[in-house]
Amino acid sequence: MKWEKASAIAEIVSSVAVLVTLVYLAIQTKELATQTEVNSAAIIASSRQGALNADMQLLRMQADYPEAHFSVQPADPDKLRSYLAALMMFKIRENQWLLHRDGQLDTATWKAYATGFVGLLARDPLFRATWRSSVVVLDPGFVRDVELQLPAESQPQPAKKEGAPAAP
Numbered sequence: 001m002k003w004e005k006a007s008a009i010a011e012i013v014s015s016v017a018v019l020v021t022l023v024y025l026a027i028q029t030k031e032l033a034t035q036t037e038v039n040s041a042a043i044i045a046s047s048r049q050g051a052l053n054a055d056m057q058l059l060r061m062q063a064d065y066p067e068a069h070f071s072v073q074p075a076d077p078d079k080l081r082s083y084l085a086a087l088m089m090f091k092i093r094e095n096q097w098l099l100h101r102d103g104q105l106d107t108a109t110w111k112a113y114a115t116g117f118v119g120l121l122a123r124d125p126l127f128r129a130t131w132r133s134s135v136v137v138l139d140p141g142f143v144r145d146v147e148l149q150l151p152a153e154s155q156p157q158p159a160k161k162e163g164a165p166a167a168p
Contacts, residue, residue, distance in 0.1 A: 045104045048095060056088055086130040090138060093117050097142045118149040 093113060100110035121128050135143045 041102060041104055044102065045099055048098060056091070082126075083130055086127060087134050087137075089117070090131065090134055093146075094138050094142045097145060098139065101141065114146070114149065118146060121146070122151050 096105055096110060096113050099105035100107065121131055131146075
């Protein structure tokens, strides 16, 4: 009988050990999945930052050498530099918005960046005009988010059709 009791106890102990091992493996698997998700997000953010840096370098080169601007008509170098500086700001804010969207930038920081940016768009007609001509090269979600934050008088108005009665 002693062997039967010892065998039963050994079986219970081994079952508990297997259960503890399974729980440990489940915890480790969950931690690994979380770390993999964080690493993937960091890789995406790093890749996006690299693309932004390349864009900024190209825009700076174009601003430094306006005569090389790829336009049919020669551009006023000062106007071109102003436009490219604004476009660089738009691309930087777009990158920050993408980081926020993907959970890499907290909401408070994004709001701090966006508030000044949207305020500048709302107050400066030239900056706003540059924004409107640049939205085609920006993420549509970013554009939509910024447009929704603009005061009503700063948002784009639909074009009037010829022959249509004026709105009251």
